Amino acid sequence: MSRLLVNHRTAPLPVDAAPGAEVLAFHQRLAGYMPTALVDLPEVAEHAGVGRLLVKAETERFGLPAFKALGASWATYRVLIDRLGHEPSWRSWDQLGDVVRGQLGALRLVTATDGNHGRAVAWVARNLGMEAVVLVPAGTAAARTEAIESEGAELRVVDGTYDDAVAAAAALATDTDLVISDTSWPGYEDPPRWVIEGYSTIFAELDDQLAGIGGWSDIDVVVVPLGVGAFGAAAAAHLRAGRQPGDGPLLLGVEPDTAACCLAAVEAGHVVEVPGPHRSIMAGLNCGLASMLALPTITAGFDAFVTIDDDRCVAALRAMADAGLEVGECGAAGVAALAEVAASHAGSLPVPAGATALVIATEGITDPAGWARWVGREPSRS
Numbered sequence: 155m156s157r158l159l160v161n162h163r164t165a166p167l168p169v170d171a172a173p174g175a176e177v178l179a180f181h182q183r184l185a186g187y188m189p190t191a192l193v194d195l196p197e198v199a200e201h202a203g204v205g206r207l208l209v210k211a212e213t214e215r216f217g218l219p220a221f222k223a224l225g226a227s228w229a230t231y232r233v234l235i236d237r238l239g240h241e242p243s244w245r246s247w248d249q250l251g252d253v254v255r256g257q258l259g260a261l262r263l264v265t266a267t268d269g270n271h272g273r274a275v276a277w278v279a280r281n282l283g284m285e286a287v288v289l290v291p292a293g294t295a296a297a298r299t300e301a302i303e304s305e306g307a308e309l310r311v312v313d314g315t316y317d318d319a320v321a322a323a324a325a326l327a328t329d330t331d332l333v334i335s336d337t338s339w340p341g342y343e344d345p346p347r348w349v350i351e352g353y354s355t356i357f358a359e360l361d362d363q364l365a366g367i368g369g370w371s372d373i374d375v376v377v378v379p380l381g382v383g384a385f386g387a388a389a390a391a392h393l394r395a396g397r398q399p400g401d402g403p404l405l406l407g408v409e410p411d412t413a414a415c416c417l418a419a420v421e422a423g424h425v426v427e428v429p430g431p432h433r434s435i436m437a438g439l440n441c442g443l444a445s446m447l448a449l450p451t452i453t454a455g456f457d458a459f460v461t462i463d464d465d466r467c468v469a470a471l472r473a474m475a476d477a478g479l480e481v482g483e484c485g486a487a488g489v490a491a492l493a494e495v496a497a498s499h500a501g502s503l504p505v506p507a508g509a510t511a512l513v514i515a516t517e518g519i520t521d522p523a524g525w526a527r528w529v530g531r532e533p534s535r536s
Contacts, residue, residue, distance in 0.1 A: 155411065155463075156460065156461050156463065156466075156494050156499070157411065157459075158458060158459070158495070158498075158503060159420065159421055159458060159460075160457070160458045160502060160503065161420055161457055163420060163423070163453045164399035164400075164453075164454055164455065164456070164457065165453075166394075166396075166397070166398055166399065167390065167391065167395045167397075167454050169396035171395040171396075172354060172392050172395040173351040173354050173391075175358070177228055177351050177352060178354070178355045178358045178359075180228060180231060181228070181352075181355045184227065184247070185246065186216045187216070189359040189362075189363070190210060190211055190212050190213070190215065190356075191210075191211045192208055192209070192210055192211075192360065192363040193209045193479060194206070194208055195209055195474070195479060197476065197477040198473050198474055198477050199511075201470070201473040201493055202470075202473075202489050202492035202496070202513075203492055203493055203495065203497070203500075204374075204375075204492055204505070204508070204509045204510070204511040205508030205509055206509075206511070207492075207510075207511050208511070208512045209488075209512075209515050210356065210360060210363075210513070210514045210515065211481070211515050212485070212515055212516050213480070213481055213485065213515065213517065213519075216277070218270075218273060218277055219270070219482070219517055219519065219520050220274070220438075220482075220520065221270075221356060221385070221514075221516050222270040222271045222273070222336075223274040223277060224353055224356065225271070225348075225349035226265075226271060226274035226277070226278050226334060227274070228349070228352030229334050229336075229345045229346070229348035229349040229351075229352055230263065230278045230279075230334050231250075232344070232345075232351075234250075234254055234258075236344070238254070247281035248283070250282060251281070251284070255283065259330070260284075261330050261331075261332055262279075262284060262285040262286065262331050262332070263275050263279040263287075263332055263334050264286070264288075264289075264326045264327065264331050264332065264334070265286075265287075265323055265333065265334050265335055266289045266290070266319035266320040266323035266335065267289070267290055267319070268291065268294065268298075268316050268437045268440055268441075269294060269295070269298035269301070269438060269520055270298075270438055270520065271336050271438075272289075272302050273288075273301050273302045276288055276305035276306065276307035277305050279305070279307065280305050280306045280307075285308070286307040287308045287323075287326065287331070288307045288308070288310070289310045289311075289312050289319040290302070290309065290311055290312065290319060291311075291316045291318065292314065293433075294437070295437065295520070295523075297520060297521045297522060297523065297524075298520055299311075310322075315431065315442060316441055317441065317443050320335065320337060320339075320443075324339065333345065334349075336349040336381075336382060336384045336445070337384065338445045338446050338447035338448070339446065343447050346445060346447050346448070347447060349384050350385075350388050350391070350447075350448065351388070353385050353388035353389075354391070354392060356388070357388065357392035370402060373403040373510055373511075374404065374505065374506050375404040375405075375492075375505050375510075375511045375512070376393065376404070376406065376511075376512045376513075376514075377408060377488035377489075377492060377511060377512070377513045378405070378406070378407055378408070379407075379408050379438075379439055379485075379487040379488060379514070379516050380407040380408065380409050380416040380452070381438055381439045381441045381484075382415070382441045382444055382445040382448065383416045383444045383445045383449060383452050384445055384448050385514075385516065386416065386448060386456065387447075387448035387451040389405065389455070390405060390451045390452055390454065390455025390456060391451055393405060393455065394454065400457075403512070404503075404504070404505065405455055405456045405458075406457065406459070406491060406503075407452070407458070407459045408460055408462060408487045408490070409439055409460075409461050410439050410461065410462065410463070411461035411462060411463050412428075412432055412433065412440075413432040413439060413440045413441055415428045415441050415442055415444045416444045416452055417459040417461065418444075419444040419452075420449070420453050420456070420459065423453075425443060425449060427442050427443055428442045428443075429442060434464055434467075435464045435524065435528070436464070436467055436483045436484050436487055437484070437521070438482075438484040438516070438517065439484055439487065458503055460491050460494055460499065460503075462487065462490045462491055462494050466493060466494050467483055467486055467487060468528045469490065469493065470486040470487070470493060471483065471528055471529055472529050473489065474486055475529050475531075479515070480518065480519055480525075480535070481515045481519070482516075482518055482525070483517075483521075483525075483528075484517050485518065486515070488513030488514060489515075519533050519535070
């Protein structure tokens, strides 16, 4: 059953909560960088219960079907700089990889994933000439595991949930096995902080894209899918740093109704476990523990949280596909959230009539067979 939590714990975030221009500059140096599109979807606005719907379509980054390469690449780079003790001179992945091997020897990247983050870490490792080990929970879709292996990574299946895979990955850390996780635990905070910083490139791009159509002041509500909360923390830092609560668009987080770990943590005031199994089709959001690092920023910055079930997600998938934008299940969550608010919580959340909404569609199609079942046709690209 859907839940809406209106957050009464919002608070000012310091001006320096958001990273500087160096993150975008780093991504612009990588081969294949280009901003993702901001798409106006009038056909889907009515389905979502808003007057205008803008979608930041993170359906492809560096040839991968999700935004995760932004966080994985920046976090890995910062980890390597920390090991080297200085920022090296480089113009390509190959040059950077040569510097790392020459000064640090052979290293291996390790992570846990429901799919997209792990593939992104494996992609970074391949580009740097490194090995990678990626741990996934049992039941991960074959298309996602095959995609990870296609990047040259060693895949290990953990008999348990995503959170069990995170714990197993953490146990592999050594001087030469570098864990690049997007969630945090006691004693492990720098890499997930850098993952959050990496996602800021999306919002730097949006600054430019929205400038041509009125800017952020014309956006009434921004909807962000939340897994462990890393991407949510990036959104809150960008939209709330140096501002008072209520200044700017309403910020709404969305989670599956069976894995709403951020909602539960904000409500409790601390990280709490949402027990599994987490079996939503929104695989990248099947997380039982919010990141302790991301939680304070999410708590300070988000106005509300809403949960959705798989049926609501499928309806959004179909509506977006009919409008010509094919996204994955997590990518449809923002549209599903708006539709859920309009249908079930309209009296509890102050979304203006005729609102202009901005949704971050965080992934393209990562499970083509599942997408075909839910939408009723094959994707145009697989």
